[in-house]
Structures are given as structure tokens and as C-alpha cells.
Amino acid sequence: MTEKNNRRKFLIKESTRQRCKIWPYDEKTARRFAPVSLELFSYLREVSAIDFSLFIVACDEIIEFIKPNELSAELLEQMWQASIRPGADIDICVLKADLPKFEALINQVRNKKIRIVLEKDRTLDARVLELYSSLSSASQMIVRGGINNHVANKAIDATASIMSSQIDSDIAVGTLSRMISCDSTLYDHSASVAMLSATIAMSFLKNPLSREECQIVAQCGLYHDAGKSCVPNHVLNKPGSFTPEEFEIMKTHTILGYEELRRAIDKGAPVNELAARVAMEHHERFKGRGYPHGKKGRLEDHAEGIHLYTRIISVADVYSALLMKRVYKAAMSSTEAIELMTKNADDDFDPEIFYPFCDHIRTSIEVFREREKQSASGSVRMISEKESFSEALRNIKTERKHKS
Numbered sequence: 001m002t003e004k005n006n007r008r009k010f011l012i013k014e015s016t017r018q019r020c021k022i023w024p025y026d027e028k029t030a031r032r033f034a035p036v037s038l039e040l041f042s043y044l045r046e047v048s049a050i051d052f053s054l055f056i057v058a059c060d061e062i063i064e065f066i067k068p069n070e071l072s073a074e075l076l077e078q079m080w081q082a083s084i085r086p087g088a089d090i091d092i093c094v095l096k097a098d099l100p101k102f103e104a105l106i107n108q109v110r111n112k113k114i115r116i117v118l119e120k121d122r123t124l125d126a127r128v129l130e131l132y133s134s135l136s137s138a139s140q141m142i143v144r145g146g147i148n149n150h151v152a153n154k155a156i157d158a159t160a161s162i163m164s165s166q167i168d169s170d171i172a173v174g175t176l177s178r179m180i181s182c183d184s185t186l187y188d189h190s191a192s193v194a195m196l197s198a199t200i201a202m203s204f205l206k207n208p209l210s211r212e213e214c215q216i217v218a219q220c221g222l223y224h225d226a227g228k229s230c231v232p233n234h235v236l237n238k239p240g241s242f243t244p245e246e247f248e249i250m251k252t253h254t255i256l257g258y259e260e261l262r263r264a265i266d267k268g269a270p271v272n273e274l275a276a277r278v279a280m281e282h283h284e285r286f287k288g289r290g291y292p293h294g295k296k297g298r299l300e301d302h303a304e305g306i307h308l309y310t311r312i313i314s315v316a317d318v319y320s321a322l323l324m325k326r327v328y329k330a331a332m333s334s335t336e337a338i339e340l341m342t343k344n345a346d347d348d349f350d351p352e353i354f355y356p357f358c359d360h361i362r363t364s365i366e367v368f369r370e371r372e373k374q375s376a377s378g379s380v381r382m383i384s385e386k387e388s389f390s391e392a393l394r395n396i397k398t399e400r401k402h403k404s
């Protein structure tokens with residue numbers, strides 16, 4: 001495919017026309033297809049065969065670009081390049097009927113990556129990554145767009161598992177923070193925001209929220225960027241900084257996410273109303289310099305304030321974004337992320353949420369350093385069922401003092 005003119009951005013090569021089936025893409029056809037997020041598309045690079053077709057929507061035509069058993073790195077690369085070209089407005093799709101096959105394949109790849117990461121870094125917690133994997137599976141369905149009962153139930157199941165897991169909060173944030181340095185492709189922004197924000201709500205607040213409330217916070221985390229499915233790929237994945245126009249487009253994901261979630265709720269999908277509110281508010285900042293409405297302060301103090309769930313999620317959101325490796329920026333370590341966030345913390349975040357969060361991140365760094373030492377020396381200390389990891393760390397230090 002090559003660029004032709006402004007009216008029609010792509011000309012489909014004759015060789016592609018001969019190789020692939022092509023149809024006109026109208027509203028009726030569109031209802032049979034579901035777009036694939038670029039993150040998930042990149043997982044297909046780990047796969048040697050597929051038993052479904054991959055399609056490209058270009059302008060007013062849809063192309064069956066890769067048929068079952070025709071998968072090759074070269075064809076995947078062509079699809080990738082077409083989809084990230086500036087102004088392309090190209091979508092990669094699968095037939096809705098093939099979504100279960102596609103999702104099963106992606107889950108297989110994700111779980112394989114997780115097994116490799118666990119072998120590479122023995123300090124990581126397998127249970128945290130198992131929960132993360134199901135959050136990621138739900139999150140990718142949301143990012144792809146089209147929230148319905150199936151997607152919403154998946155979000156409920158994944159977040160319910162966090163609540164019943166009783167995982168130590170420092171282990172959860174530490175495992176999430178370290179995982180990215182082992183395999184950056186595993187890092188799923190909304191899944192990590194869901195887990196981090198649930199952890200903040202459960203363990204880091206002066207008045208921790210109830211289990212039910214924490215589960216809703218986690219769901220709000222999964223849905224917070226739902227509107228990004230409406231932002232064109234060339235803006236979403238742009239290497240380098242945005243032009244003012246592109247930034248305006250990017251900012252619309254807050255309102256678009258709110259609208260998409262409202263539509264799903266109105267159609268009866270089991271999504272909590274607060275998820276729509278959080279999607280709208282999550283780029284508001286504590287002192288009012290955020291968007292889209294420049295809200296400030298706490299909703300508990302005045303009607304124009306920011307909801308508690310949003311204030312939790314905005315801390316998790318920024319931290320997660322800084323840890324993430326992107327085309328245009330390197331991943332930061334936990335320490336670097338916290339240092340950077342602290343510079344503008346008083347303007348951006350609720351201090352009652354941000355500072356306890358920082359303390360816990362620092363503790364988790366220490367916990368994992370200790371865990372590293374133990375796994376290096378081979379002297380892994382067994383932790384009793386009743387002992388949290390942070391308690392274990394304190395006990396290890398006391399035992400050492402007594403020995404020396």
C-alpha cells in the first residue's frame with residue numbers, strides 16, 4: 001500500500017489485490033468485525049500460526065490481509081507499518097466470530113511471557129502476575145473498544161480475584177514495578193492502574209475503603225482510558241511530543257471514554273456509574289491545572305471537587321505511565337518515577353493519597369532488594385502464612401541484628 005493523495009490516503013497494490021480478498025467496507029460489514037489494539041497485535045509476533053484471518057480496514061475497503069496458516073513476520077510487519085503511518089486511520093480487525101480464538105491465542109502468549117519473566121526474576125510473585133494476567137485480558141478488551149456485557153463481566157471477574165487474593169500490598173506494587181524491566185511488552189497500562197489503585201484503596205489510605213468499594217476502584221482503573229479506543233493510532237502511538245492539535249485530540253479521550261461508558265451503562269452493561277465519572281476526571285489535577293474541566297480539590301469538600309476514586313486513580317495512572325516504556329521514552333525505575341512525581345505533587349495529587357503511596361513504593365523497593373539478596377545467596381527465608389512480607393522484612397532485619 002502506498003500513499004496516494006489527500007482524498008484517498010492509501011492505494012492498494014495490485015499484488016495485494018491479487019493475493020487478498022477485498023470487500024467494500026460499509027456499516028453492515030463493519031458490524032461483523034472487531035478492531036485489535038496495537039499492543040495485542042504486537043503479541044502475534046510471538047506466534048507461529050493462526051487459525052483465523054487478520055483484516056486491514058483502509059478507507060472504504062476491507063482486506064483479508066493474512067489468512068489462516070499464512071502468517072509470516074513480513075506480513076505482520078506490513079500491517080504494523082500501515083497502521084502506525086501518520087494520518088493513516090487504518091484499523092486492524094478480526095471477525096467478531098473469531099474473537100474467542102484470538103483472545104485464547106493472546107492469553108497463551110501472555111502466560112508464556114509471564115512464565116519466562118518469573119524464571120528470569122525469582123523475586124517476582126507468581127500469584128500477583130496471575131491476577132495481573134486476567135486484568136490485562138479484560139483491559140485489552142476495553143482498550144479495543146465496544147464495552148458490552150461480556151467485557152464488563154470479565155472486568156468484574158478479574159477485579160473480584162484481586163479482592164479475594166489477600167496479596168501483600170508491597171509485594172503487589174513491587175512485582176508490578178519490577179516486571180517491566182524484565183519484559184516491557186507485558187506491561188499493560190490499564191491493568192497495572194487497576195491493580196495499583198485497588199492496592200492504594202485497600203492498604204494505603206488513612207481510612208481504607210471496603211472490599212466492595214476497592215473492587216469498584218479497580219474497575220474504574222480498568223476503564224479509565226476507555227476513550228483511547230477512539231483516538232487515531234497515529235496520535236496514540238506517535239513517537240515524540242504532540243503538536244498542540246494532536247494534544248487536543250488526545251485530551252478528548254476523557255470525554256469520549258465518559259460517553260462510551262455512559263452508553264454501555266444505559267444499554268444495561270454491568271459497569272458502575274463511577275467508572276464513567278473517573279474516565280472523565282482522571283486527568284484533572286488537585287490544584288485545578290488538569291483537563292477537561294479544570295476541577296480542583298476534593299468532592300467531599302465541595303460539589304465541584306474531584307471524586308476520591310479519581311484521586312486514587314490519577315496517582316496510579318501517572319506512576320504507571322512513567323514506568324512504561326514507549327516508542328518515545330525509556331522506562332523509569334520506581335525511584336525515578338516517584339522523584340519526578342514528587343516535584344509537582346502538591347499541584348497534582350491529593351497529599352493524603354500521594355505521600356502514603358510514595359512511602360509504600362519505597363518500602364516495596366527495600367522489600368525486593370532484600371528478596372534479591374536472599375535469592376542470590378540461596379538462603380530464601382520461609383515466610384509464615386500469618387506474616388505479611390513487610391513484617392517478614394522487619395523480622396529478617398531484627399534477626400540479622402541479633403546474629404551480628
Ligand SMILES: [Fe+2]
Pocket residue numbers: 224225253282283
Ligand atoms: Fe488517560
Ligand SMILES: [Fe+2]
Pocket residue numbers: 189224225317
Ligand atoms: Fe491512563
